[in-house]
Amino acid sequence: METADDGRGRGNRVRLDVRLINPFISGTKEVFEVMAGLPVKRKSLSLKQDYKMFGEVSGIMGLAGDAVGSVVISFPRQLAESVVSKFLGIEEGEDVTEEDVRDGIGEILNMISGKAKTLLANTEYHFRLSIPTVIIGQDYEISHPKDTPCIVVVFESMNLKFVLQVSLAPQKKQE
Amino acid sequence: MGLKVLIVDDSSTMRRIIAKTLKSLDVDEILQAADGVDAIMILNDKKVDLVLSDWNMPRMNGLRMVKKLRENPDTASIPIIMVTTEAERASVVEAIKAGANNYLAKPFTPDALIKKIKETLHL
């Protein structure tokens, strides 16, 4: 267990299960480093209290199986474009289309979730992947299950921040 | 004679990354499909030397596609490498049982992909 700010700004600490979040953190670092040669720094961990999204470009994937929930990755538009360019090996200054960003961010989320899924095999957090969806826009919300904590991890790459949100809980066994 | 390769992945980003990596091999034609249905249609009238396929795709996933290709005598022996985020032991075993020749987990480096291809095609 690791503690994190509860996000209410009163310095309250809550307990987070690192067995759940660490596979997503290492998955994120590995995907960026292996596929794009991009170093990624993990900054803060906290619990999300609202549904407002961090950036204009967000990928979302529903997770089901032994555990149920969702994972979201959210980037400011400029960083989303730079990251996708790096993955595609596109030269600096060359254009990345909105379709490239949409597809690229979806596939990055797919790889991160896939890596986490493999690391969580044989735990109560094991899940199945689904096809990712990417939303591009301003001031929108994406909800997460009310009764499941939503862990927010802030990362930094190319001097800009992006976030990964994980809200996942083992299914209650039917008696 | 260069190789003909079919890349099957629902992500255009991933298809581009793979296509770029193939440039370091003697490849003279790259075909692309976004899911198993399109891939089978292409393979109905094109002969290829290698199929690189994703697992999670809409309409028909990679596992079902491999099974279908293996049922058809015309496509039963095409070398297939699964390139996928599904990297759990059980998934690898399932794909190999279904008829995939080799397996590569995403994320991968260009070198890892080239190595798998060479291994599979005995280059």
Ligand SMILES: [Mg+2]
């Ligand atoms: Mg896919």
